[in-house]
Amino acid sequence: MTTKLSLQTLNDLPANVARPSYSRVDLKPGILHIGVGNFHRAHQQVYLDRLFETGRDLDWAFVGAGLMPFDAKVRDTLKAQDYLATVVAQEAESSTARVTGAMVDFVEPGDPEKIVERLADPAIRIVSLTVTEGGYFVDPSTGEFDPTNPKIVADANNLDAPQTVFGVILKALKNRRDAGQKPFTVMSCDNLPHNGRVARDAVMGLAKEADPEFAAWVGENVAFPNGMVDRITPATGDRERRIVRDDFGVADEWPVFCEDYIQWVLEDKFTAGRPALDQVGVQFVPDVSPYETMKIRILNGGHAIIAYPSGLMDIEFAHEAMENDLVSRFLKKVETEEVIPIVPPVPDTSLDDYFALIQRRFANPKIADTIRRLCLDGSNRQPKFIIPSIKDNIAKGRDVTGLALESALWCRYCLGETDSGKTIEDNDPSWDRLTKQAKAAKENPSAWLEMTDIYGSLKDEPRFAEPFGNWLRMLYEKGTKAALESYLA
Helix, strand or coil, X not given: CCEEXXXXXXXXXXXXXXXXXXXXXXXXXXXXXXXXXXXXXXXXHHHHHHHHHCCCCCCCEEEEECCCCCHHHHHHHHHCCCCXXXXXXXXXXXEEEEEECXXXXXXXXXXXXXXXXXXXXXXXXXXXXXXXXXXXXXXXXXXXXXXXCXXXXXXXXXXCCCCCHHHHHHHHHHHHHHCCCCCCEEEECCCCCCHHHHXXXXXXXXXXXXXXXXXXXXXXXXXXXXXXXECCCCCCCHHHHHHXXXXXXXXXXXXEEEECCCEEEEECCCCCCCCCHHHHCCEEECCCHHHHHHHHXXXXXXXXXXHHHHHHCCCCEHHHHHHCHHHHHHHHHHHHHHHHHHCCCCCCCCHHHHHHHHHHHHCCCCCXXXXXXXXXXXXXXXXHHCHHHHHHHHHCCCCCHHHHHHHHHHHHHXXXXXXXXXXXXXXXXXXXXXXXXXXXXXXXXXXXHCCHHHHCCHXXXXXXXXXXXXXXXXXXXXXXXXXXXXXXX
């Protein structure tokens, strides 16, 4: 027997499903979150749910919002179950389920003006974001905000009718200033180096184009804290809905599955206060940079290292990749020889212990994190997760043979066909471009490195370009397995 998830049925849920002890009627909105997805619901909402369980800060609940077409389905699905979520945390030997209740409303999707109106409420003191790594209008070739993007140009010319997230934020800030209200904090929760600075660059960059005088006010009055977020959270499908139904007796149309591990390191810089997240495990530090560099290079870079050889060898899940001797050894060799040695020290942290933790997390069979998800959006992820390690190694005169192979594997993957001949469907916003370059690189490997927005000047760096070309030729001539065996030998 299953129980349909709703506020009315909370007390009817099976005993093995934890649920809020706080009353939802006592919660009041304090944070508007743009980009509600699995990661937000498995991470930020979990921390707030934990805080509410202590009886503290009940005026910091989430209101959801979104500007993308799929946000309408997100809102409809969540509203039908009173914005509750079944979060299933999984380790190899255990699974636990808890219903969280940190979200209390969702602004009508697809209507920027509705979000602006909601942000007029002075009770909203933080706007948080998970709009993906590619959602900040950054020029990959420079790493800086791109004011020439057509969407940004349109908002700059007509801020009264914004269409982008940052146009909405800017108009709302302007309205609050004009009404004599205190501004809100803008808190990025995306997996980006210096995500607070990147969010600030986007808001300030648009403000300078639209109203330079107002831009100065934003710069002086609005906080953009940097933060490092971490929890492996795969997509939800029929498998997850079935497990929640069969194992936990809950009919939830959008459960969230994640690993048991969770981390949030945050800069304590807020415009109008913050919830006491330090009471439930969030680390507040003066400088997030060491933590985010460690995570982005070792964990996210590690995902890329296992993703592309696995994708080419028709491996479906991350834990299966870790069970493959060639892939797991490839990960260990590249990480220990070319990634970890150039990661700066992290306070009170052993990088070797952190990598051992990463290996265990990748190998978790309960997560069912797909290789396809890990291969997604390489054009945005490679410049953030892999290229910096290549450049730092070269600057220090170190070898980049393994990272050159990782880059060649990505190129080969973007050809759109696995080693066995199976088609790889579009898996990047720039898939057509990547496929075209990969085809050209089959005859001339340097064609791939001509994407200077991704590789910068690495095309002209023989210490990278030569091993890259050699690996790519081997991948085409002998296949992924042979290339990995050659590297590991």
